[in-house]
Amino acid sequence: MKLMKPDIKYSRSFVQAVEELRLRQEDSFFRAFGRPLTVDQYIKLTEKHAQKKDLPQGWVPYATFWLVDEDEFIGELHFRYVLTNYLRNYGGHIGYTIRPSMRNKGYGKQLLALALPKIQELGYSKVLVTCDETNIASKKIIEANGGAFHQANAQGKNMPQKLLYWIDLNTDS
Numbered sequence: 001m002k003l004m005k006p007d008i009k010y011s012r013s014f015v016q017a018v019e020e021l022r023l024r025q026e027d028s029f030f031r032a033f034g035r036p037l038t039v040d041q042y043i044k045l046t047e048k049h050a051q052k053k054d055l056p057q058g059w060v061p062y063a064t065f066w067l068v069d070e071d072e073f074i075g076e077l078h079f080r081y082v083l084t085n086y087l088r089n090y091g092g093h094i095g096y097t098i099r100p101s102m103r104n105k106g107y108g109k110q111l112l113a114l115a116l117p118k119i120q121e122l123g124y125s126k127v128l129v130t131c132d133e134t135n136i137a138s139k140k141i142i143e144a145n146g147g148a149f150h151q152a153n154a155q156g157k158n159m160p161q162k163l164l165y166w167i168d169l170n171t172d173s
């Protein structure tokens, strides 16, 4: 298993994963790009976004990582380099998705665990990670990776609270 930069080599399983997400209406990140993209175009665009180029309105620059196991795309993680007011209160530094057919096999935990040292290498000493209070899998992933609960923020009527955790990257735990 490895966490790496997106690579066209894994396009077949990546396309399958995006289709699984689309069927579950969990593809809002990809839809935000506004038009269908080939995998090559998608990868190039995320590289541009990392360099602060061609960002959609309101987005901050971010790095993209792919979790790959046995030559198959398993999941994607985005690390946002800066926090806006919204990200500080709701979105945090990190967003991640595991391919629906690969969930509940421990990959989510591994994805975040492998990303933290890479984020530390980028010069960060702590990261803000958030989840809805109803997202039990994500809550467990964050807590298993050293997340220290910070606060819960209301998101509006009939919406779950957003739980905010800080992960200190300078500890060995």
Ligand SMILES: CC(C)(COP(=O)(O)OP(=O)(O)OC[C@H]1O[C@@H](n2cnc3c(N)ncnc32)[C@H](O)[C@@H]1OP(=O)(O)O)[C@@H](O)C(=O)NCCC(=O)NCCS
Pocket: 026, 095, 096, 097, 098, 099, 102, 103, 104, 105, 106, 107, 108, 109, 110, 130, 131, 132, 135, 136, 137, 138, 140, 141, 144
């Ligand atoms: C959240 C998500 C990343 C979890 O990935 P995953 O690979 O299934 O997670 P893991 O297999 O590592 O499971 C982590 C823990 O959650 C539990 N879990 C997994 N799916 C669960 C579910 N649907 N309900 C409750 N618990 C669940 C696992 O049993 C495991 O528990 P354990 O620590 O007691 O062993 C995945 O469901 C996903 O991509 N969801 C959509 C996007 C999303 O919500 N991203 C997070 C935004 S904050």
